[in-house]
Amino acid sequence: MRILVTGATGMLGRALVPALVKAGHQVRALSRTKRESRGNVEWVWGDLFSGHGIPEAVAGVDAVAHLATSGRKGRGAADIPGTRQLVLAARDAGIGHVLLTSMVGADRVPVGYLTYKLEAERLVAGSGLGWTVLRSTPFQQWLHRRLRDYASLPVLPVDPSVLVQPVHTGEVAARAAELIAGAPLGAAVEFGGPQVLGHAELTRTWCRLHGLRRMFLPVRFPGRLHAAERAGDLTTDATPAGTITWRDFLAPPAPADTPPGGSDDFATEHTASPTSPATQPEQDPDVHVYGGDDGYERPTRS
Numbered sequence: 001m002r003i004l005v006t007g008a009t010g011m012l013g014r015a016l017v018p019a020l021v022k023a024g025h026q027v028r029a030l031s032r033t034k035r036e037s038r039g040n041v042e043w044v045w046g047d048l049f050s051g052h053g054i055p056e057a058v059a060g061v062d063a064v065a066h067l068a069t070s071g072r073k074g075r076g077a078a079d080i081p082g083t084r085q086l087v088l089a090a091r092d093a094g095i096g097h098v099l100l101t102s103m104v105g106a107d108r109v110p111v112g113y114l115t116y117k118l119e120a121e122r123l124v125a126g127s128g129l130g131w132t133v134l135r136s137t138p139f140q141q142w143l144h145r146r147l148r149d150y151a152s153l154p155v156l157p158v159d160p161s162v163l164v165q166p167v168h169t170g171e172v173a174a175r176a177a178e179l180i181a182g183a184p185l186g187a188a189v190e191f192g193g194p195q196v197l198g199h200a201e202l203t204r205t206w207c208r209l210h211g212l213r214r215m216f217l218p219v220r221f222p223g224r225l226h227a228a229e230r231a232g233d234l235t236t237d238a239t240p241a242g243t244i245t246w247r248d249f250l251a252p253p254a255p256a257d258t259p260p261g262g263s264d265d266f267a268t269e270h271t272a273s274p275t276s277p278a279t280q281p282e283q284d285p286d287v288h289v290y291g292g293d294d295g296y297e298r299p300t301r302s
């Protein structure tokens with residue numbers, strides 16, 4: 001199949017593009033930065049917010065995996081007007097299937113970023129196109145970045161009752177690749193990580209595996225989003241689910257058959273860290289991602 005991936009340079013996109021290529025698809029990858037096409041990946045320039053380049057991006061593809069997002073601070077620019085531009089162009093181009101990535105809880109917790117995701121879901125579902133929504137729980141890579149951002153504090157506030165279900169982007173990408181290659185479901189499906197952890201446990205594991213000693217200050221995080229997290233509304237027991245645990249993401253077990261000093265396949269496949277060049281779009285525009293973890297001190301377990 002010929003598949004357009006929006007958000008191809010993002011955390012999930014960098015896992016999905018190679019997964020699609022590996023599955024034998026031709027991939028067109030969208031970015032607001034011009035990039036050189038290589039191998040089975042054709043990079044195209046486009047901006048979902050302005051709509052520039054979008055009709056050209058969808059022309060001639062069979063399906064679209066719509067990952068692009070403006071994130072929590074982006075006021076929904078790529079998520080709402082961007083999704084609108086995309087579905088209009090996709091309709092004109094007669095695209096058979098649009099897969100939108102969203103978040104577990106978007107339908108249950110109309111707060112902040114989740115309202116943008118829910119509106120994007122509605123746009124896709126009401127587009128008249130074949131559609132599937134894949135709602136995931138928070139990515140391990142994203143949680144790692146968040147923790148790293150505030151790890152320099154000597155005292156870390158934690159809310160033990162906030163529930164988090166970290167999932168690996170490689171596993172979300174595999175599920176997305178499977179769904180986009182199939183018939184449109186006309187429904188939303190959920191995909192979560194293998195464990196639901198309390199925020200204190202999540203933070204404690206992260207600190208321990210990074211060799212950091214920190215004092216924890218138990219608090220009750222304010223706001224509706226955290227209340228929903230406490231109630232478990234941002235978790236899912238849907239199957240299939242991811243299998244890579246938070247601990248295994250942070251400290252991958254050595255594969256049993258690894259020759260001494262030899263292959264690092266598990267890490268190569270599953271643990272491109274957020275600090276790795278593989279997840280730094282501006283440094284490494286090549287989509288042959290998971291390119292190692294240079295500069296990132298990843299602890300390993302025996």
Ligand SMILES: NC(=O)c1ccc[n+]([C@@H]2O[C@H](COP(=O)([O-])OP(=O)(O)OC[C@H]3O[C@@H](n4cnc5c(N)ncnc54)[C@H](OP(=O)(O)O)[C@@H]3O)[C@@H](O)[C@H]2O)c1
Nearest residue numbers: 007009010011012031032047048049068069078138139142
């Ligand atoms: N992060 C999580 O924990 C998480 C959890 C569950 C679901 N999700 C969902 O998974 C999807 C991917 O998230 P992510 O964390 O991988 O995203 P990300 O790393 O923040 O990347 C955002 C992507 O969106 C693209 N983008 C932003 N604005 C754009 C615009 N105006 N036009 C075209 N492209 C634009 C960026 O491309 P350029 O900068 O190259 O243009 C970039 O590739 C999203 O739908 C998100 O809601 C994320």
